[in-house]
Amino acid sequence: xxxxxxxxxxxxxxxxxxxxxxxxxxxxxxxxxxxxxxxxxxxxxxxxxxxxxxxxxxxxxxxxxxxxxxxxxxxxxxxxxxxxxxxxxxxxxxxxxxxxxxxxxxxxxxxxxxxxxxxxxxxxxxxxxxxxxxxxxxxxxxxxxxxxxxxxxxxxxxxxxxxxxxxxxxxxxxxxxxxxxxxxxxxxxxxxxxxxxxxxxxxxxxxxxxxxxxxxxxxxxxxxxxxxxxxxxxxxxxxxxxxxxxxxxxxxxxxxxxxxxxxxxxxxxxxxxxxxxxxxxxxxxxxxxxxxxxxxxxxxxxxxxxxxxxxxxxxxxxxxxxxxxxxxxxxxxxxxxxxxxxxxxxxxxxxxxxxxxxxxxxxxxxxxxxxxxxxxxxxxxxxxxxxxxxxxxxxxxxxxxxxxxxxxxxxxxxxxxxxxxxxxxxxxxxxxxxxxxxxxxxxxxxxxxxxxxxxxxxxxxxxxxxxxxxxxxxxxxxxxxxxxxxxxxxxxxxxxxxxxxxxxxxxxxxxxxxxxxxxxxxxxxxxxxxxxxxxxxxxx
Amino acid sequence: xxxxxxxxxxxxxxxxxxxxxxxxxxxxxxxxxxxxxxxxxxxxxxxxxxxxxxxxxxxxxxxxxxxxxxxxxxxxxxxxxxxxxxxxxxxxxxxxxxxxxxxxxxxxxxxxxxxxxxxxxxxxxxxxxxxxxxxxxxxxxxxxxxxxxxxxxxxxxxxxxxxxxxxxxxxxxxxxxxxxxxxxxxxxxxxxxxxxxxxxxxxxxxxxxxxxxxxxxxxxxxxxxxxxxxxxxxxxxxxxxxxxxxxxxxxxxxxxxxxxxxxxxxxxxxxxxxxxxxxxxxxxxxxxxxxxxxxxxxxxxxxxxxxxxxxxxxxxxxxxxxxxxxxxxxxxxxxxxxxxxxxxxxxxxxxxxxxxxxxxxxxxxx
Numbered sequence: 023x024x025x026x027x028x029x030x031x032x033x034x035x036x037x038x039x040x041x042x043x044x045x046x047x048x049x050x051x052x053x054x055x056x057x058x059x060x061x062x063x064x065x066x067x068x069x070x071x072x073x074x075x076x077x078x079x080x081x082x083x084x085x086x087x088x089x090x091x092x093x094x095x096x097x098x099x100x101x102x103x104x105x106x107x108x109x110x111x112x113x114x115x116x117x118x119x120x121x122x123x124x125x126x127x128x129x130x131x132x133x134x135x136x137x138x139x140x141x142x143x144x145x146x147x148x149x150x151x152x153x154x155x156x157x158x159x160x161x162x163x164x165x166x167x168x169x170x171x172x173x174x175x176x177x178x179x180x181x182x183x184x185x186x187x188x189x190x191x192x193x194x195x196x197x198x199x200x201x202x203x204x205x206x207x208x209x210x211x212x213x214x215x216x217x218x219x220x221x222x223x224x225x226x227x228x229x230x231x232x233x234x235x236x237x238x239x240x241x242x243x244x245x246x247x248x249x250x251x252x253x254x255x256x257x258x259x260x261x262x263x264x265x266x267x268x269x270x271x272x273x274x275x276x277x278x279x280x281x282x283x284x285x286x287x288x289x290x291x292x293x294x295x296x297x298x299x300x301x302x303x304x305x306x307x308x309x310x311x312x313x314x315x316x317x318x319x320x321x322x323x324x325x326x327x328x329x330x331x332x333x334x335x336x337x338x339x340x341x342x343x344x345x346x347x348x349x350x351x352x353x354x355x356x357x358x359x360x361x362x363x364x365x366x367x368x369x370x371x372x373x374x375x376x377x378x379x380x381x382x383x384x385x386x387x388x389x390x391x392x393x394x395x396x397x398x399x400x401x402x403x404x405x406x407x408x409x410x411x412x413x414x415x416x417x418x419x420x421x422x423x424x425x426x427x428x429x430x431x432x433x434x435x436x437x438x439x440x441x442x443x444x445x446x447x448x449x450x451x452x453x454x455x456x457x458x459x460x461x462x463x464x465x466x467x468x469x470x471x472x473x474x475x476x477x478x479x480x481x482x483x484x485x486x487x488x489x490x491x492x493x494x495x496x497x498x499x500x501x502x503x504x505x506x507x508x509x510x511x512x513x514x515x516x517x518x519x520x521x522x523x524x525x526x527x528x529x530x531x532x533x534x535x536x537x538x539x540x541x542x543x544x545x546x547x548x549x550x551x552x553x554x555x556x557x558x559x560x561x562x
Numbered sequence: 563x564x565x566x567x568x569x570x571x572x573x574x575x576x577x578x579x580x581x582x583x584x585x586x587x588x589x590x591x592x593x594x595x596x597x598x599x600x601x602x603x604x605x606x607x608x609x610x611x612x613x614x615x616x617x618x619x620x621x622x623x624x625x626x627x628x629x630x631x632x633x634x635x636x637x638x639x640x641x642x643x644x645x646x647x648x649x650x651x652x653x654x655x656x657x658x659x660x661x662x663x664x665x666x667x668x669x670x671x672x673x674x675x676x677x678x679x680x681x682x683x684x685x686x687x688x689x690x691x692x693x694x695x696x697x698x699x700x701x702x703x704x705x706x707x708x709x710x711x712x713x714x715x716x717x718x719x720x721x722x723x724x725x726x727x728x729x730x731x732x733x734x735x736x737x738x739x740x741x742x743x744x745x746x747x748x749x750x751x752x753x754x755x756x757x758x759x760x761x762x763x764x765x766x767x768x769x770x771x772x773x774x775x776x777x778x779x780x781x782x783x784x785x786x787x788x789x790x791x792x793x794x795x796x797x798x799x800x801x802x803x804x805x806x807x808x809x810x811x812x813x814x815x816x817x818x819x820x821x822x823x824x825x826x827x828x829x830x831x832x833x834x835x836x837x838x839x840x841x842x843x844x845x846x847x848x849x850x851x852x853x854x855x856x857x858x859x860x861x862x863x864x865x866x867x868x869x870x871x872x873x874x875x876x877x878x879x880x881x882x883x884x885x886x887x888x889x890x891x892x893x894x895x896x897x898x899x900x901x902x903x904x905x906x907x908x909x910x911x912x913x914x915x916x917x918x919x920x921x922x923x924x925x926x927x928x
Contacts (some may be wrong), residue, residue, distance in 0.1 A: 025914055166826070167857055167888070170819060176654065180884060181901055187860075187892040253826045311791065368655065384897055 031218075037094075043246070046545040080117040082145030084109045084129045094151055096131040097310070101302040118360065128302040130310040135172035135295075138304030140483070150258050152309055153289040154268070160288035162237050162254040173294070175261040178367040181535075185384040187259065195235040195248050202545050203493070204230055205249065206375055209546040216544035217493045223329070226495075233280035233323040237263050246289035259323075265296045268311070270318050274336060276325040283322035299381070300366070317341075317352045324429065331483065332492035336428045344507040345423030355423065388433065394534060395554050397422050398435075402557045404528045410452060411441055411518045411526050411561060417479070418511035425505040427480065427534065431494055432541065434480025435506070435554070436471055436533040439516050444524035451475040454516030461489055462539030469551060470539060475516055479505050492536040526561045602641030605629045606661070610645055613657040630664075636674045636729065639665060643684045650688040650697065662696035666703040678707030698850045698881075700813070796820045801832040805839045814847060818854040825861040837864045844870050849879040856882060860889025868893060872916045875900065876909065890916060 084096040092113025099106040105119045127145045128138040134149040167176035173322060176183035186192055202208060206218025220227060227246035231238055235248040237255050244250040254260060269285035271278060273333060287295050294307045301310035313319050317340055325337035339348055363380045365372045386393040397420055404413040419426045427433035432446040436457060441449040455477040462470030482501040485492030490501045506512055542549045609630040613616050635644065642665050649657040669677060681704035796804060796816055801824060807817045825833045844855035854873055859867040874886035884902050891897055896919055900912040
C-alpha cells in the first residue's frame, strides 16, 4: 500500500506496494535568508522586553484598619526612598522604582498614623486613626537625656537635641532679656528698673507666656509666672510641644499667639502621637504633616499684633515677599540641613538618610552671628572730588525673606561711616544722614553713636509721652520703620569736607544691636555690638 | 476583621507553634528549673526579633513576652548576655534596654559567686550611643555582684585598674586635678559598697534612715565610714546631703542622677550652688560618673564648668565626649561638636574650636 507519492518522487520510499509504512517525508527546503533576520529581530524584541520588564514594581493596597475598606488618596512609598504615589479609589498603588526586599512600604494620610509593612509579595498597609484629644493630664516629655526616662527625646535623638540646645527656642522661658522686661528687673535682679511689662499689663501676662513658656498649664497657679516654671515647662519651646502640633489656625494670624493658635494633640492614657515632616516613620506613633515644611507652622509666634501695635511681623513680611511666591519657606533657611547628619535617631529603627533631607534644629537666627553675617553685605564706592570726599554706600540684604532685622521691634542695624585724614582726624560730614539719638547719646567710646555719619535700619516705636524707643505694649505709633526690605538694597550718599591734600581713609561698618542703647543701658545688659560687615577704603 | 487577616494571624500562630515546640514543651520548667542553653537562646532571640519589629502577630508576641518575662534565674544569664551582645552589635536600642534591665535584676540578687564574673568576662563593650548607659549599668551591677559574693579583693582590683586608666587619660587633659583620687590599698570605697549591699539585702529601712545625712565627706579619709543610705532614700535627702554623698564611690552615679532630676525642679538653684562638687566628679570619676556629671552640668547651664567640659570633650570615652559636647552647647549656645560618630581628628578639631572660642570670651576663666 502506498502511503505517499513523495516517497517515489524522491526515490527513497519502500517500493513494496503492500507494506510501505514509512512516514511521508517532505523534501528539504532551504530556509530563506530574509526569514532568518526576521526571526532574529523578533527574538531580540522579546529579549529586550523581557529584560526591561517591571521586576522592581511594588504593588499593594492601603486599607482602613478598622473597616478594611480601601483608602483613596493615601501617600505611599518605600521607606528611605523619594518616590511617592497616591492610591486610587480602590486603595491600590504601584511603585515604579526598585525597592529592596528589606525595605518597608509605608503609607500615610491626614488623620492617620503612618503605617508600614515589609516589602514581601503583595503589600497591604492598614491605616489607623490617631487620637485627637487634648488631655489636661498629659505630661510633656522631657527633651533632655536621661536613661532612666522611658521617653526622653535626647535618649534617641542626641544630635538633634544638641542642635536644639543651641537655639533660642531652648531658652525662651529663661532668656534673661525676656525675664527682665517681663518682670521689670535689671541684669542684677534689681526690681522696678526700666521697661516693666508686668507693671503695665498685669492682667495680660499670659499673652507672653503663650509663646515663651507654651507648655505651662493655663490653669496652674504659675500660669503667668514663667520664673517659677520648673522641669520640662522651663525648657521653653521643646521637642514634645513642637511635635504635638496637629494644625495651625490661619484665620487670625497675628491675633492669636503661640499655643493659642495651635491645635495640639495631647492624648490620654500613655498613648503617644508625634507629628513631623517625614512620611516614612512607621513606628505606629508618628503622623506625617506637611505643615512642618510650611511657614504657617511658625506664624503664631512670629507674627503678633499686641496692644494695638504690630510688634512682630516676620510672617507677614515673608508673605508679602517674593520668597513666598517662590515657595521658599521659613524652614528652608532656618532649618537648613547641615549636610552631615545622616540619622534622626540612634539605635534600631533609624535608617541612614540623605543628609540633605534632615533638617537642623538649632534654628539659625540672629543669635547665630555667622548666620547673621551671611544675611547682609555692604559695598562702598568712594572718590575724591575737588572739595570733598563723596561716598556711595550700598547695604544689600542677601537671601533674607523678611525685613532685616525682623522679630522683636527693638532689633536694629547701625551703619556707621567715618572719614579720617592721614593723621587720623575725623573729616567733617557735609551731607548725608546722621545717626539719631536712638543710636545712643553720650561718649563715643561707650558705643554711643548719636550724631555720627550713618543711619539706623530699624523700627522705632513712640510712646504716649512722645518718648522713643518705647516698648511695644506702650507704643502709640511707629515713629519710623527703616528696616531693609527683602531683596531691596539701600543706597546712601555721604560727603565729607576735604580740608587737606593728604590721603583719606573711609571706614564703613554695619552693627547689629538687639535693643536700643538707652534700653540696654537702663537694664544693665552686657549686650555687645555684633559687627556684621566692615569695609575700609584708602583714597590717595 | 477581614478573612485575609484572620488567616494570616492563624498561619503565624501555626508557624510559631511548630518552630517553638521544644520551647513550649519545657515551658513549665522554664520558671522553675534550668533549661538547656539552646532553649534559653531561643527565648532571648525570639524576644529580640519581636522587639525590633520582625514579629507583628499579637498572639505570638504574647507568648514571646511571657517566656522572656519568665527568665528570672541565674541560668538564663549566659543566654541573656549573648542576646545583649547580638543586640548591641545591631544597635537595637529596645532589646538593649530590656535585656540590660533583665540581667541587672538577676545579677543584683544572685548568690552565685561566678555570675558577676561571667557577665564581666562575656559582655562585650560596644558603642551603642545613648544606650551605652544601660550597658554601663550592667557592668556596674556585675561588679557589685562580684563585690558582694566574692569579697572585696577582686572588685577593688578592678576599680583600681579603672582609676589607673583614668589617671593616664586625665593626665593629658589640661586643667584636670587628680589629687583626690583614692590611693591603691585604701579599701574604704569597697567597704562602703559592701556595706551598702549587705544593708540592702538585710532590708533595714530604720537603720538606713538613721544613717541618712551621715555619709563620709571624704571616703578616703574615713577608716570606718558609716554605710550609705539605700538608693531609694536618696529622694528624701536634701541637696546638700546628696552632694555630701558624692564622695561615696558606691553611690556616686545614683546621687548624680538624683541631682540631675532635682536640677530641673525648684531645687535647681540649690543644685547649681554645688556646681564645684559636680565639676570635681567630672574631673575625677569613672566613665559613667563623668558622663552623668557632664549631663548634670549641662542641665544647670553652669558657665564655670566650661573649661572642665571642654577637657571632657577630649575624653577617651565617646559617651562622656558626647555628654560634654551637649552640655557645652546647652550652656554656651555654640555648636562646635563633636557629634557621636566623630573621628579622632574631628574630636581634636572640636576641642580646638571650643578652646579658641572660650579664650575669646570676656568672662572666660582661664
